[in-house]
Amino acid sequence: xxxxxxxxxxxxxxxxxxxxxxxxxxxxxxxxxxxxxxxxxxxxxxxxxxxxxxxxxxxxxxxxxxxxxxxxxxxxxxxxxxxxxxxxxxxxxxxxxxxxxxxxxxxxxxxxxxxxxxxxxxxxxxxxxxxxxxxxxxxxxxxxxxxxxxxxxxxxxxxxxxxxxxxxxxxxxxxxxxxxxxxxxxxxxxxxxxxxxxxxxxxxxxxxxxxxxxxxxxxxxxxxxxxxxxxxxxxxxxxxxxxxxxxxxxxxxxxxxxxxxxxxxxxxxxxxxxxxxxxxxxxxxxxxxxxxxxxx
Numbered sequence: 001x002x003x004x005x006x007x008x009x010x011x012x013x014x015x016x017x018x019x020x021x022x023x024x025x026x027x028x029x030x031x032x033x034x035x036x037x038x039x040x041x042x043x044x045x046x047x048x049x050x051x052x053x054x055x056x057x058x059x060x061x062x063x064x065x066x067x068x069x070x071x072x073x074x075x076x077x078x079x080x081x082x083x084x085x086x087x088x089x090x091x092x093x094x095x096x097x098x099x100x101x102x103x104x105x106x107x108x109x110x111x112x113x114x115x116x117x118x119x120x121x122x123x124x125x126x127x128x129x130x131x132x133x134x135x136x137x138x139x140x141x142x143x144x145x146x147x148x149x150x151x152x153x154x155x156x157x158x159x160x161x162x163x164x165x166x167x168x169x170x171x172x173x174x175x176x177x178x179x180x181x182x183x184x185x186x187x188x189x190x191x192x193x194x195x196x197x198x199x200x201x202x203x204x205x206x207x208x209x210x211x212x213x214x215x216x217x218x219x220x221x222x223x224x225x226x227x228x229x230x231x232x233x234x235x236x237x238x239x240x241x242x243x244x245x246x247x248x249x250x251x252x253x254x255x256x257x258x259x260x261x262x263x264x265x266x267x268x269x270x271x272x273x274x275x276x277x278x279x280x281x282x283x284x285x286x287x288x289x290x291x292x293x294x295x296x
Contacts (some may be wrong), residue, residue, distance in 0.1 A: 001080060038062065044260045061261035065269060075233035075269065077143075079156035081227050085147050085209045086202050093156045094194075095245060099185045100157070101164030102172065105182075114161075117154045127218070128209035134219060145219045146227065150208065156201045162196040164190055171296060196199060210270075228270055236263060 030054050037045055043057025049055055065071055099107050100114055125133075130149075131140075139145040167190060175185045191198070208228075216230030226234070 017042040022143065034264040034267060038261055040256075040261065042185060042256045042258040042261065045261050056256070058256045060256035061258065064254040065262055070223070070231060071228075071266065071269075074226050074228045078227060078228035079273075080143075081146050082206055082209050084189075085151075088147060088151055088207050089153075089156070089205045090198055090201060092152045093160050093222060094186060096152060097160035097164055098182070098190065099191075100161045102169075102182075103165075104294050117157065118132055120152050131218065140219055141222050143225060144276075146209070146212070146215055147272045149215070156204070158200065159197055160194065163194055167193055182281060203278070210274060232266055232270060235266070249291040 029052065033050070035051055036054045037050050037063050039054035039057055039059070040050045044050050044055040044062075098107075100110060103110075108180055134140055134145055134149075139148065171189055172185055172191075175189050180188070211229055212227070213233045214230035216226045217233065220226055220230070223231075223234075
């Protein structure tokens, strides 16, 4: 009976690994294919001869992309957006979560306010009312429109609240006996002990802001303020690459540049920062999600 159960579980495990392997291949193979295209010569790219390995290896596509001022400006705007959004989001989240987490401190209306925050997530006012609201607030064509609307998310607050509640309240009481006020307790006791959940929120925030393209196109009429993803979306959907990069080829500066190759190079420029950042925060990700979701 034990042998029969073992065989059954082995078959199930093999099936699961096969399914996961197919899912992994469906994600990784297109990635490798685009990388190969970005590193291949123009004739081979135009003839669709490139598979999973570069043909006529060269860096002309990357060189052409890296010398385009609009691309470099949008890349800088994307870095600036993330650099402002991450610390601002963390600050607002911990300041909001702390009063909800320290339940032994009397705070009238605490549960009502938290309930309102949760219910607000269930309703969407729509694009036009939101645009008019931002227009009246002076946020249209303002860099702040990329940060302020998603500065405080209920999901992040709930994660931090539950994590804070899992921290021993005796530490808070000890700090109070030593004369610490609530700001000291928050930033000298709670925050240093909350690295996993804060790293998780940082990763969420980085990915959310780095990959956002819609808000830049809708709320920023000045293309010079567009972050990278908005610029890429515009370039990839309007078919401007063929004309913009033809000048490099005819001038002889980057003779192997091609529209598809330049497109692939821009995509890899866009995903490289996330690939670099993720390994440093990944070790906190699982523990932060588990502790922030379960404790309380």
